[in-house]
Amino acid sequence: MHQSLYEDENLRYVNLRTFLNDLCRHLLQSGWGAAKRVNVTVDVPDIITTADHAVPISLLVTEAVTNALKHAFTGRDSGTIHVSMVNNREGAELVVRDNGIGMDTAPRPIGTKQSGIGYSLIEGFARQLRGKVKTTSDQGTILTVSFAYIPERPTPAH
Template identity: 40%
Template sequence: MGRLGELDLPDRLAPWVPRWATSVAVGLLATACAALVRFLLDTLVPGAAVFPLLFPAAMIATLFARWLAGATASTVSILFGWYYLYPVKNSFHFETSAQAVTVGSVIIAAAITVALAEMFRRSVHRATQERDRQIAERELFLEEFDHRVKNNFTLVAALLDMQRRRAGEGETADALTSALARVESIARAHRHLYRGAATPGTVDMASYLHELCTALADALFLRGAITIECGSDHAAIPRDRAVSIGLVVNELVTNAAKHAFKGREGGTISVRFAAHPPGWRLIVADNGMGMSAETRATGRPGGLGQRLIDGFVRQARGTMLVESGSDGTVVTVDLAA
């Protein structure tokens, strides 16, 4: 019923048809539908139910096209039934005072029906306007919040980049580069939170991962001999989980770019994200030199990258399997639904 109250045909058609004309037309259409049903009933039970069908016709006409439509449907239906059906056919005369009271009662009941339907329609219309106003205010607030968060991410990234440049070469610069990449990965997920997702509060993984891989290729200077291939199904993943997945990809691709191709002129790193019942599967693979058994067990010296990967996988509610050999390394992360 709320949906009916929101549908205002006179307003919808106002650019082309006067509002009063739309209301009258809807009222006549409702009357015609009621008359058709009345005709079908009359073939089964002649002379029965002269007036009852006018009430739903008047109510529906009012909800769709305002009180004038309901008044039109009521007036035409009552006059038609009064003249042609009750009490004396082809006449407005009454044989008894009771018949006059009956018709009078029908008129009063029809007026009350139209009035109540119009009150309901107006209350729904006011509620809809208030809802739209609140939605507009919320969207404005979210835009302002989004703008401030973007500025904060940009500021943090700029500070990290400035410190990295001052650090020159060495472990400090590498650590700052990794931190910068992680911040940018989170910022990228935040940007995708407000576009392209089918469900509010989610991130479309296909566009997110493609943009992330492109940014990693630029940041790691992989244009040329070492390339990143990215493929992903479209999946709406909650924001926090998408951030964790993006950080896993960030760490795995960065590790592969730094360590998998030592002594080699080129190679390929591939990132795949796809549905894998009952959830999803992320695969990051390279065709590099592979990892030693000790590295697979304990991680690379320092161990921070591996600890971060393990933590991000847990945050994403996933389990990780690492397979490595002379033909490269494949990291598979299975994610629960």
């Protein structure tokens, strides 16, 4: 994120479209699901905002996409992960969806709690955004985080 911040009138901004695209490329190269053909698509508009929104959003996306890479395609050789975001006056919504095995059928490590650290982090970042998390299963897992409109800076001319 540090590399992606740019300074403008002493405020630091990040473009969520380019930043989340870069982040997902890196996550795909992280090694999780390396033996599979996993496609990650990012459908995020130019949302130019400050680090206090970009940081929890990017950490949340990191946990959700890592979960999909780690868990969604067990027993499969390919899959798709889709990250999307909208931000308008009615509110903001971030969605991470995969077409994997779904949350309910994922194997749970024996003797451990159902939920790992990832999900409590996701809930924590959502709380930081004063948002709500919802997970549903529909031919995979859909994680939706809804929160208030993120203050945006218009795209600079240069």
